[in-house]
Amino acid sequence: MDTFTVPVVTPPLTMTTPRLILRQWQESDFGPFAVMNADPQVMEFFPSVLTREKSDDMAMRCRDLIAERGWGIWAVALRETGEFIGFVGLHTPGYDLPFTPCIEIGWRLRADTWGKGYCSEAARAALDAGFNVLGLKEIVAFTALPNLRSQAVMKKMGMVCDPTENFKHPAVAAGDWLEEHCLYRLSKGAWQAT
Ligand SMILES: CC(C)(COP(=O)(O)OP(=O)(O)OC[C@H]1O[C@@H](n2cnc3c(N)ncnc32)[C@H](O)[C@@H]1OP(=O)(O)O)[C@@H](O)C(=O)NCCC(=O)NCCS
Structure with missing residues (x-):
């Protein structure tokens, strides 16, 4: 039987795409990250917006995990300006x-940057790293059923959803409109065939 081992990569990965850089978090990201996490449009499909303290905690957890494992939920910045626009990356759900x-892939970007293909561009780099550097056999993604924008990115990545795997997220209140989640899976073979 396969056992699940969390890969470790040294030195920590940094990735560039035509327009973006996926990198370790910096102190200067924390302010714009908190502004993004306080935006109700960005947090529409989460139980609540985040306080500055909770946002900083999340950024620090992402930073610590990248320092420890060499990969994780990367800060995403525009190459042209260096501006922080959010995160895309890989994570072991808690x-x-x-x-x-x-290992799941996740993303959250500043609302004024949506619709330009940034998430898809960063996700391709993260999936490539997951399969070709970390050697993963499968990467999953999940989201609340109403979050069609996020599911559009999952589909664009070639991820496949089997509705019989829908589940109720334990962190969402029973009966809440966000409780029911869908799961998308992507195998290394399917990724390499795209
Ligand atoms: C999900 C998110 C990261 C996408 O970022 P983005 O940079 O706009 O993504 P892209 O431009 O690469 O792709 C978005 C796709 O969604 C599609 N889309 C946009 N709104 C949509 C909607 N309401 N229903 C279905 N598809 C939609 C776009 O058409 C596009 O697909 P296309 O390129 O085939 O046209 C961004 O919307 C976000 O940060 N949302 C808030 C946080 C969040 O919900 N994170 C996911 C939690 S699981």
Whole structure:
């Protein structure tokens, strides 16, 4: 039986795409990250917006995990200006879910940057790193059912959803409109065939 081992890469990965850089977090990202996490449009499909303290905690956790493992949820910045626009990256979910242990891909970008293909561009780099550097066999993604924008990116990446794997997220209140989640899976073979 396969056992799940969390890969470690040294030195930590930094990736560039035509327009973006995916990198370790910097202190200067924390302010714009908090502004993004306080935006109700960005946080529409999460239980609440984040306080500055919770936002900083999240940034520090992302930074610590990248320092420890060499990969994780990367800060995303525009190459042209260096401006921080959000995060895209890989993570081991902290909750006990029907499909864990696993590695998921996740994303959150500043609303004024949406619709320009930035998430897809960064996600391709993160998936490539996951399969070709970390040697993962599968990467998953999940989101609340109403979050169609995020599911559009999952589909664009070639990820596939089997509705029989829908699940209720344990961190969302029972009966809440965001409780029901869908799961998208992508195998290394399917990624390499795209
Ligand atoms: C999800 C998110 C990262 C996408 O960022 P983005 O840079 O706009 O993504 P892209 O431009 O690469 O792709 C977005 C796709 O969604 C599609 N889309 C946009 N709004 C949509 C909607 N309401 N329904 C379905 N598809 C939609 C776009 O058409 C585009 O697909 P296309 O390129 O085939 O046309 C961004 O919307 C975000 O940060 N949302 C808030 C945080 C969030 O929900 N994170 C995911 C939690 S699981």
